[in-house]
Amino acid sequence: MKRLLITVLMVLVVLGSAFAGGGKEEKGAGIPAFDPNKQYTINIGVFDELLDGYREALATNDFKTQYPNITVELNQGDWDGHHERLVTVIAAGDKSNDIEAIDEAFIGGFINGGGFVDLSAVPFNCSGVAKQLAPFALKNSTTTEGQVIALPVDIAPAVMFYLKPLADAAGVSLDNVKSWDEFIKIGQKLTIDKNGDGTPDQYLLATPEDVALVALNNGVGAWIDKDGIVMEPKEKYMSILNLLKKMVDTKTVANFESWSEPWMASYSNGSVSAVISGAWFAGALKGYLSPDQGGEWRAAKLPGNVYVNMGGSFLGIPSGVSNDNKAAAWEVLKFLTTNPKAQLATFGTMGAFPALKSVWNDPFMNEGEEYFGGQKVRLIYADVVKNIPEVTPGEYDPTAIGIWNTAIASVVEGDLTPEEAYEQVKMQITAIMD
Numbered sequence: 172m173k174r175l176l177i178t179v180l181m182v183l184v185v186l187g188s189a190f191a192g193g194g195k196e197e198k199g200a201g202i203p204a205f206d207p208n209k210q211y212t213i214n215i216g217v218f219d220e221l222l223d224g225y226r227e228a229l230a231t232n233d234f235k236t237q238y239p240n241i242t243v244e245l246n247q248g249d250w251d252g253h254h255e256r257l258v259t260v261i262a263a264g265d266k267s268n269d270i271e272a273i274d275e276a277f278i279g280g281f282i283n284g285g286g287f288v289d290l291s292a293v294p295f296n297c298s299g300v301a302k303q304l305a306p307f308a309l310k311n312s313t314t315t316e317g318q319v320i321a322l323p324v325d326i327a328p329a330v331m332f333y334l335k336p337l338a339d340a341a342g343v344s345l346d347n348v349k350s351w352d353e354f355i356k357i358g359q360k361l362t363i364d365k366n367g368d369g370t371p372d373q374y375l376l377a378t379p380e381d382v383a384l385v386a387l388n389n390g391v392g393a394w395i396d397k398d399g400i401v402m403e404p405k406e407k408y409m410s411i412l413n414l415l416k417k418m419v420d421t422k423t424v425a426n427f428e429s430w431s432e433p434w435m436a437s438y439s440n441g442s443v444s445a446v447i448s449g450a451w452f453a454g455a456l457k458g459y460l461s462p463d464q465g466g467e468w469r470a471a472k473l474p475g476n477v478y479v480n481m482g483g484s485f486l487g488i489p490s491g492v493s494n495d496n497k498a499a500a501w502e503v504l505k506f507l508t509t510n511p512k513a514q515l516a517t518f519g520t521m522g523a524f525p526a527l528k529s530v531w532n533d534p535f536m537n538e539g540e541e542y543f544g545g546q547k548v549r550l551i552y553a554d555v556v557k558n559i560p561e562v563t564p565g566e567y568d569p570t571a572i573g574i575w576n577t578a579i580a581s582v583v584e585g586d587l588t589p590e591e592a593y594e595q596v597k598m599q600i601t602a603i604m605d
Contacts, residue, residue, distance in 0.1 A: 202294055205498035212242045213496060213503050216268035218253035220454065220521040221484060224325075227520045228513035234506055241499055250274065260489075261286035267489040269500040273321055275483045276572070278311050279391065279564035287320040287487040288497065295501050297322065303509050305526045310561040311391060312485050320487050322508045325523030327449025327482030328555035329385065330470045332456065335544065337361060337373070337444045345445060348474040351382075351414050358423035361444040373444065375423040377437045379415050381447040383579045385473065386411050389481045390572040392562040394600055401604070402597045412582055412589035419583055426583055435460055447473065449481035450552045454522030457542050465541065470548040478558040484523070524552050531556060567603055574599045 217225060222245050228234070229243050246268055248256060254277055260267045261281070273281060281287060290297040297319055301309050308323035333345045341360045348354050358375030365372040376382070386407070387393035395401055402408050418424040425443065427434035437443040438460040446452065456468060473479070486504045488497055507513055514525035515535055525531070531553045539545040565571070578596045581587040587595065 201494045202497050203495060204294065205502055207240060210240050210242070211496065211499035212244060213270065213500050214244045214246055214268040215270040215272070215486075215503070216246050216248070216253060216257065217272045218248055218250045218274070220523070221272055222247040224517035224521040224523055225507065227516040228507055228510075229503075231510075231512045231516055233510055233512050237506070238502060241503060243503060260491075264491055267491060269492050269496045270486050270488055270504055272324075273485045273487060275311065275327070275389070275391070275480070275485070276569065278321065278485055279566065279568040281487070282312060282314050282318075282320050282564060283566040286490055288490055288492075289318040289320065290322065290488070290501070290504075291317060291319040294498065300505055300509055303527055303529065305528065305556060305559075307480060307559045307561045308483060308485075308526050311564050312487075313563075315563065321485035322487075322504060323483060323485050323526035324508050324514075325451070325483050325517060326526050326556060327451050327480055328524060328552045328559065329389075329447060329449055329473055329477070329479045329481040330548075330551055330555060331445055331447050331473055332452060332468055332470050333445035334441070334464065334467055335469045336467050337441065341444075345469075346471045348471070351474050354474040355414075355417055355421060355423055358418070358444075359421050362421070362423045371422050371425075373442055374425040374437075375444055376418070377425050377427045377434050377443040377446065378429050379418065379424055379426065379579055379583050380429055380576070381424075382414065382418070383411065383576065384572070385447060385477060385479055385481075387575075388479055388560070388562050390568055390575065391480075391564050392568065393565075394567060394571040395565055395604070399604075401601050402593070405593065408593055408596070409589060412579075412592050415579060415582055416589050419585075439464060447481075449483070450524045451482055451522050453542075453548065457522070466544045468543055469546055470543060470551050472551060472555065478555055478560070480556075480559050483526070524556065567600065570603055571596075571600050 215225065225245055254274065257267070257271055257273070288295070301319060301322065304323055305326050308326050312321040312323065313319050331345060338345050338361070343357045343360050345357065348357065361373065361375050362371045363373040364370060384390045396403060425437065427437060438446065438456060461468065486507060488500050488504065492500060509527055511527065511530050511533070514527045514530050515533065517523055518525050536549040536553050537547060538549070539547050574596050578587065578592040582589060582592050
């Protein structure tokens with residue numbers, strides 16, 4: 172679901188200047204109350220697997236019984252196309268869907284740019300609804316002034332998925348890894364030159380991107396502190412850069428481009444042993460990356476019990492939506508975010524972990540998954556979610572992530588030392604603030 176493509180993120184930043192500070196909703200002005208006797212058609216703009224997830228949620232008897240007067244139409248685009256369209260229409264004030272899905276990678280730009288109604292204001296008054304949702308995710312869609320521009324529907328607790336047969340063959344365990352240094356030592360045993368040509372055929376990880384943002388809360392609010400100081404303390408960033416350099420030097424990480432054919436093939440052909448990603452990645456493994464390895468994959472917490480979110484989606488109502496539809500759009504948005512059956516239907520369909528706190532203790536979470544050899548992986552997700560800290564996203568997050576990823580690539584290719592990469596990123600982020 173989530174592909175942090177630098178070019179797309181830069182589109183957000185460029186267009187963000189077009190609506191910066193604008194698009195604020197006049198509090199409740201002209202918005203009629205929801206009428207249960209009126210027929211409504213509400214359009215939702217979605218991307219990728221959200222189509223299947225929301226379709227299942229809206230097909231539940233709960234929705235049909237509660238909202239027989241609402242017809243919902245789902246308009247799907249791929250991840251890139253959906254967000255490129257959304258950024259463009261919001262910036263220009265053009266016609267949008269009544270509800271729009273927003274990936275975590277874009278939420279920071281929208282909370283600072285405007286263009287969505289404030290769900291905390293009348294007539295929405297979302298405070299009661301918001302209390303039911305993951306606090307760290309809600310924080311990501313709330314401005315410093317307390318305006319809520321979207322609600323989280325699903326979240327993505329980060330875990331490590333790994334192939335147990337490869338770990339067993341190497342005589343190692345990837346459960347309860349105490350540190351990143353231990354992770355690399357284990358990875359060296361999982362890095363194998365099978366054909367003796369001097370180049371590994373089996374790696375620990377497929378791409379450096381797996382760990383590039385993990386210790387930085389996936390890039391959310393990670394670049395500028397409350398005093399406006401860029402990338403301090405330095406040691407935090409240097410530790411990641413040095414870790415990546417060490418992984419390159421020990422050849423424990425391949426350098427496949429994410430979502431390329433070699434990258435996709437690596438999860439089924441035995442050329443990588445593990446992947447670090449959000450819980451949603453389980454759906455990708457089952458569905459198309461590694462469908463024939465059912466029973467061989469396992470999940471574990473990240474090394475050193477690092478707790479971080481890596482993905483997820485939000486739903487917001489653009490300011491330009493007709494006032495006649497806003498109240499009905501809010502009813503649909505509330506249902507998708509707070510109805511337990513809807514949340515579990517979405518989770519069961521596409522592996523998107525629920526943002527609704529009440530379902531984290533549902534008996535469904537205690538069931539083993541055949542694909543993971545009967546392991547109760549949902550309990551691992553739930554435990555991670557309960558420990559993820561709340562962080563305020565920053566205005567420059569999307570640009571900073573792009574700058575950081577570019578520098579990471581230079582370190583991996585040997586064009587920059589970790590020290591040089593740190594200085595370059597710090598200089599470039601400081602420059603965009605001027």
